[in-house]
Structures are given as structure tokens and as C-alpha cells.
Amino acid sequence: LCGITKVLLSSLSGVLPPNLHFETPNPELIPILDGRIKIVTEFSADQRPQNSFPEAIPKVLFASGRTPDAVRIYLEKALKFSEDPDALSLLHEIVKTEIPRHSFCGFAISRDGKPIVQVEEKNLRNSIWFMYTGLGSQWIGMSKDMMKFEAFQKSIYISIEIMKNNGFDLKSILDTDNLELLNDLKNALVSITSIQVALTDLLATLSIRPDGIIGHSNGESACAYADKCLTQEQTLLVALSKARGFLEADLNPATLASIGMSLKELEPRCPADIYPAIHNTENNITVAGPFDSIRT
Template identity: 30%
Template structure:
């Protein structure tokens, strides 16, 4: 989130035209986990119970994520509008560098909304840092309550923390919070917090009803959303996001041909792979990125996943999917080159390719050039004659 703040400053000051904002955390070193546990920051039962009376720490998780920031006037695909983002730091305090200061967080929140000229009482949802720690949750929600739940607020403020669902990815946690909010805007649903059973008695705003934890899937009704992030060394960041109200702009605005999709998968056993292909058939057509991801993960080592399978799925459900599963040989296969000797032409050979605009437009341009010579190129490559 600190990187997001710096990117926003660079865009506003004209230092760059666009920015990639990323974060990553890989939990490769067990010593780090041991030290965090000794500090009392990790949950002893492996659950992050954000805002709950039984919250005793967080669970570590891994994340690699990147966002692309661009001015709205130049953007082709707008997921959300970043209205404002700001950071401050409170590392020097009597309680120690790791203590989350509610005073500093409250000061930051007031600055962010004052600079953005937004009344915080109009914010519909706040994605909180919400680590489930004894000190962190009360300090954070005290600041949020003081700023968002002032006199005149009509409805309880909805809050949540993605850490209850997937754990705390530490340096990359802000990336996960942003992704959750944007996906909530895209799908129209805020996913429910897990492990929330009883409000933390040390958080008055939870017990008096001015703040309500989204503990079940809840419709996202639009409006502004705040995203809160608190760093281990005293950094605090808050961002204001607004859903994209317009239609998304397709980079290739054309009607997509309803062609069958080939899905390649691998499995340890024939039964598990067949079951996966059956589930794919039962789930029906998937979005385009889903097919690309399936094919990407379906190519592991033959030694680990010795069975290979495929399914040809009709995206419009016009015909029953074709599927097959076989044991893949471990030895390296011979490479063969096959030449027909008579070229590769057949009747109607380009009929299906004409469904693609790029191909069809190119053929039509060539067709117009050949018309004066009495050659009908379109008929030549699409006709059964």
C-alpha cells in the first residue's frame, strides 16, 4: 500500500504516465515464523479471527500481486477509480515500533478524507487491516469508529478483513485487500469474514452496533470504499476506491466466435483426472482466462502426474464435450516430420477462420484486389466445390 501511495504521487506530479504497483511475500524461512510466534503475533490454532473475542493472532500466507495504475482518460479497462491514497508513519512511540497507534491512524484517516473532500460518513464499506491481534484490532477500529461513525451516520459501517479468509501476507497484504475490494465491486458481493463468532469486548463500536462485521456474503451496493493498511514498522496507509460505474472497455471490441475449447489437464491417477474432467463438464462454459489458467497448470512433470487428459468443450453447450484420459509414457518420444507432398488445401478450408475478424478482413482486402482478374478468393477458400 505504501507503493500505491508513491505511485499515486508520481502520477499526479507528472513523473510518469502509468505505474505498476506490486507486492510479494513468500514464507520460505521458518525462523521468521518462529520469531513472530515468540512475539505473540501468530495464532496458536491456525485461524485468523479478526475482530473476534477469541482473536489471538494471524496466520501467515503467501502472495504475489501487481496492479496497473493509469490516468482515467488513458485507461482502456477500468476496474476501479482510486480517489485518493495517503500514508503516514508512527514508528517512534512509547509503546514500541511494532505497536499500532490508533492516534496516528485516526490522524491519517482525517487527512485522507479532508484532502479528497469526501465525508467519511458516506463510505459504505471499509476493508480493514484486521489481523486478529489483541492490540491491533482495538486500536484500528477505535480510529475507524471515531472518523466514520460520527453523528449523522444513517447505517452501520460495514467492515471486513481478507486475512480471516486467506491469512496475512505481511508486506503484500495491501495487495490482497485491494484485490478483494475490486473483486467485490466486480461481482457485486462482499465475501464474508471467517471465524467471527463473538465481537471483541475491547471494541465498543462492534458491541454498540455502529460497526458491523460482514460475516456472511453481502451484496455490494456501490459507493465509496476505504482500504486500510498498517505496517509492522509504523507505516499507515489508507486508500479510497470507487467502483467503475460504466461498462468495461474490451481491448478487442468484436463478437467472439463460439468455437469449442480444448482443455489440457494432468493427474496422479486416471480416476482423479477423469473426475476433474467430469466436474469441468458439469460446471459448464468458463470465462476465457479460466481456460488459459487450466491449460497452464495442466503441464507438470510426467513423473509427478503420469496421466494426461483433454476435453473439448463447446462454449455454447451445443454438443456434448469430448474427453479422453491416457497414461503418458515417461520415455522421450521420437520427433517425426510429415509432408503430404500435395500441399495442405481442402474444400472450405478457411470457412471457420472467417469467424475471426482479423483473418476475415485480411482475406477481403486480398479478395478486392483479385476481383478485376476474375478471381473470387472468398468463394475459393470457403466453398465446398
């Protein structure tokens, strides 16, 4: 019973209760004197005294980071708290869940005042995704700075020739400083698509291949190009045909508006002639309806 009590007290407090009538340890027992070894004396089941010599349990710390130095410096600083159980518990909580994009991991062991720190590189590969935007991402001079790259420039010139053969002056749209001209639906869709195609061609010359492709609205056409489903000419003509379809259709004037609300919040507020058209995110819905109703 005494032995069980002593073990429970030790586990709860982290301190071994002292032995009775022990005054002067043997000076030759250096590991005991410097604290490397502790003595536990108990009675066995048949009431015989038993001694054990448990050594100090080493403290282990873990860390991860973007660079080897980040992991090493973290562990070296964390070792200063290796004797503080509360600090150790907090440090262990940090690494319970893997932190994304940390390419290096390491551990440190503190024992007998001689810390061991080791850092290893994970075998990680960051995924690459191409994301193609839709209408509204156009801006004045968006091709200008990229024309110094040969692959980009070559792709743009090919697009200019393709569109020239289809009665569309792409060069003047890309070179314009007239925002109103650029924002015309047909001009915007074709110019955005030509830029997306050129960027895709540039990345291909750098041997950058995507693990995934995402396109929003008109950007879906560029997705098809990146996935080699469409040729450059087909991709541009899809954008042109889409714009012509909108502009030449005999429809009542209508427009879209992006609203920062959830579908549940938005639906009760929509007038009869305005309806949710695109569920962009949990808290963003695009509505469609007559131009005058949307504007007011």
C-alpha cells in the first residue's frame, strides 16, 4: 500500500518522495549525486525491500518549418523550456497537427544537459494550379510588361493574326488606353482570353505543368486550352462567339451584380424580376435581372 501511494504521489507531482533515515549518500555514487539517477526503494509483494534506479527521462521536442534554419532555431530556443512541464505541453500541442507547406521537420532531445538537435527534409512537392478569371479582370496595358518574354510575345502575335482573319483588331484593343473601349463586352472577353492563352504558353516553355486547372466564367475556355481540349484559334473564337451571342441576341437589357450575402439571406430580399444566378461562395451570390432593376 505504501509503495502504491508513493508511485501515485510521484506520478501526480513529478517528484520522488524522499527515503526515511537517508542522510549521507556514498560520495562514489556520482550519477546519484549529480541527479542523473534516482533511487526508488519499495517493498515487494512478499515484503522484501526492492531498489530500482530509474534514469532521468529525456525530454523530446518536435518542430517543422519552411527552412532548416527555422526548425533548428525554434528547437534551440524551445530547449530552454525543457524543464518546464507546462511549456513542454504547449510546445507539443503546436505540433499535434501537421502544418501545410512546412518542408522541413526536426526533433530535439534534452538529456543530461547534452541536447541533440536533428533536422530532416520532407519529401514534399507543392501542387501547382492554374486559375483563369472571367469578365472584369481586364485592365489598361495588361499585355505591355509581359511582351518582353519571347514565348508570351509570340503567342500574342499569333492571337492577333487569328483575330485579324476573323475581322477583329485585337492589337488595337491590347494597346488602347481607352478604358471604355476595353470594357466593351466583346473586346474584354477576347483580350482576356488572349492574355490567358499567352500566359499558358509562357509557363509551358518553362516546363511548368499544372496539377489542376480552375476557370471561372469566361476562364473556362482558357481551361480547355490549358488542358489541350481546344486549339489557340478555337479558344479565341469561343470568346468572340460568346460575346457576339450576348450582343446580337434580341433580348431585354439585363445585367449581373455580385452580392456579398449567403443564398439564404439573399432570396427573401430579391424582387420578382431579380434572381440568384451564380452561387460563387457561401457568402457571395451573383444575381441577374433587368438592367434598371439591378441598378436601383
